[in-house]
Amino acid sequence: MSSSKLSTPTDLASNAAKSVADALNGILADSYALYLKTKNFHWHVSGPHFRDYHLLLDEQAAQILASTDAIAERVRKTGNTTLRSIGDIARRQxxxxxxxxxxxxxDMLAELREDNLKLVEQLREAKEIVDAAKDNATSGILDDWTDEAEERAWFLFEASRT
Structure with a gap:
């Protein structure tokens, strides 16, 4: 095994890139936690709206999982390293x-709605960090991830109305 460090060229200042990576790794850990919770609820939902909720939660879980690779790749593009294990996720989530x-x-829908809104809050905080670092690419993608999380929260809210 080679012991050489990973080295990815970036024009971001090292302190700024580290701040961006820390924010993104927190979002990544929470994305995995939210993905697994959404799948857990997808697998265990029951009741009169079973089919609708089962399908909604599966769609949302797939969307969350799809974002994880892009988040990790943004961390690497800034010259940093990302999550390495379930333990790493657990420490950061x-x-x-x-x-x-x-x-x-x-209760499933309400909990997931609140979790998605918590993720939105983290995404907004990260937006401030990446904008200060002048990381335009991450800034633009954060807008998309924020919109997706807001939409998930909205769907969960609407589905839970009586």
Whole structure:
């Protein structure tokens, strides 16, 4: 095995790039936590709206998972390293796991809505960091990820209305 460091060229100042990477790695950890929670609820949802919720949660989980590679690649493009393990995710995640044996469909939707809104908050904070670093590429992508998380929260809200 080679012991040479990963070296990716970037024009971002090293301190700015490190701040961007830290923000993105936090978002990545929470994206994995949110993905797994969404799949957990997809697998365990029950009740009269089973099919609708089952499909909605599967679609949302796929969207979240699709973003993870792009997030990690942005970290690498800034000359930094990204998450390496489940343990690394667990150390960085702020979205809490849900290991309960039973969660009502109503509570599932509410919890995921709040988690997506928490992710939106993180994305907005990251936007300030990347804009200060003049990382235009990450800034633009953060807008897309923010819109996706807001849409997921909106769908979860609308689906849970009575």
């Amino acid at each position: 702020t979205i809490k796991d849900n290991d309960q044996d039973f969660v009502s469909a109503k």
